[in-house]
Amino acid sequence: MNKQNIKEIAKSSKNETRIVVLSPDSNFTPETLAKQLITLPITVKTTCWGLILSGDSESIQQALHKIRPLDPNRIFTKIRGYPPGDPRICRFHRGGGPRPGFHFLEYETAILPFIGKALESLEEELVSVPEKILEKPPFSVKDLKKIINETEL
Amino acid sequence: MRVFIYPPNSLILADLVERFGHEPLVIMSEVGERVTNPDIDSPPLNITENDLKMGLRYVAIEAPSGIRGRMGLIGPLIDQSQAAIIIENAELNTFGCLGCARAANYIKYLVKKKEIPILTVQYPTDETSAKRMVKKIKGFLQNLA
Numbered sequence: 057m058n059k060q061n062i063k064e065i066a067k068s069s070k071n072e073t074r075i076v077v078l079s080p081d082s083n084f085t086p087e088t089l090a091k092q093l094i095t096l097p098i099t100v101k102t103t104c105w106g107l108i109l110s111g112d113s114e115s116i117q118q119a120l121h122k123i124r125p126l127d128p129n130r131i132f133t134k135i136r137g138y139p140p141g142d143p144r145i146c147r148f149h150r151g152g153g154p155r156p157g158f159h160f161l162e163y164e165t166a167i168l169p170f171i172g173k174a175l176e177s178l179e180e181e182l183v184s185v186p187e188k189i190l191e192k193p194p195f196s197v198k199d200l201k202k203i204i205n206e207t208e209l
Numbered sequence: 210m211r212v213f214i215y216p217p218n219s220l221i222l223a224d225l226v227e228r229f230g231h232e233p234l235v236i237m238s239e240v241g242e243r244v245t246n247p248d249i250d251s252p253p254l255n256i257t258e259n260d261l262k263m264g265l266r267y268v269a270i271e272a273p274s275g276i277r278g279r280m281g282l283i284g285p286l287i288d289q290s291q292a293a294i295i296i297e298n299a300e301l302n303t304f305g306c307l308g309c310a311r312a313a314n315y316i317k318y319l320v321k322k323k324e325i326p327i328l329t330v331q332y333p334t335d336e337t338s339a340k341r342m343v344k345k346i347k348g349f350l351q352n353l354a
Contacts, residue, residue: 137240
């Protein structure tokens with residue numbers, strides 16, 4: 057098997073790694089989320105801030121559909137480049153210290169409660185705003201003409 | 210639509226873009242392609258000379274290799290982008306693994322030079338500013354389609 061074939065096979069399998077970050081104000085723990093994913097054929101690693109999921113992209117999407125509804129405004133995800141436990145960035149192999157990208161993740165995790173509340177407020181607006189708009193009668197052409205005439209004078 | 214985000218490794222932006230139905234262009238997918246490729250030419254991180262050559266499409270040869278390498282990864286993402294969301298006060302991003310203040314300035318310049326819809330926001334410091342930010346991002350992304 058030549059190099060080109062290996063590359064094509066690797067691309068067709070479409071493995072994906074994702075991190076799932078729980079907002080600090082969530083009532084869930086990474087372990088409770090991990091229990092929901094036991095039946096899926098993916099690797100799940102629990103961390104202090106959430107989960108690392110690795111597997112084919114379809115299964116990862118299934119996993120996200122399973123856990124997101126549990127706490128939609130307090131569960132955040134993004135793609136991760138390295139698979140879980142990769143020796144190139146794993147702290148155990150690098151002799152301690154935070155892994156690359158941890159400081160930025162820590163900074164954004166501190167903001168997540170604000171973002172969660174903002175998403176909640178958007179949902180509340182979606183329920184209340186359309187009713188208010190429907191209550192108001194449309195602006196009449198007569199009134200508009202009146203305003204135009206007044207400004208001309 | 211493909212939305213470029215800055216910082217390109219932002220959890221908040223990547224999540225919000227996906228949540229509102231678009232595809233975020235993130236640096237992690239580029240890194241993932243390189244580090245999980247079975248044909249690793251330049252271990253351990255597989256940044257090859259091709260990446261540096263790719264960087265030369267965006268910066269001059271006199272630019273430090275750090276900027277060239279970063280642009281080799283991030284430049285193609287900017288080329289693919291159909292819209293962009295930029296967080297202006299991401300000072301933290303000039304340090305750490307992405308950290309290069311000059312590359313950060315250059316990325317923002319390239320995005321602004323490209324004629325695509327751009328939304329500029331600030332990192333929230335409290336609940337009110339977070340609401341403002343999320344509302345802006347939602348409105349921007351809904352109007353893209």
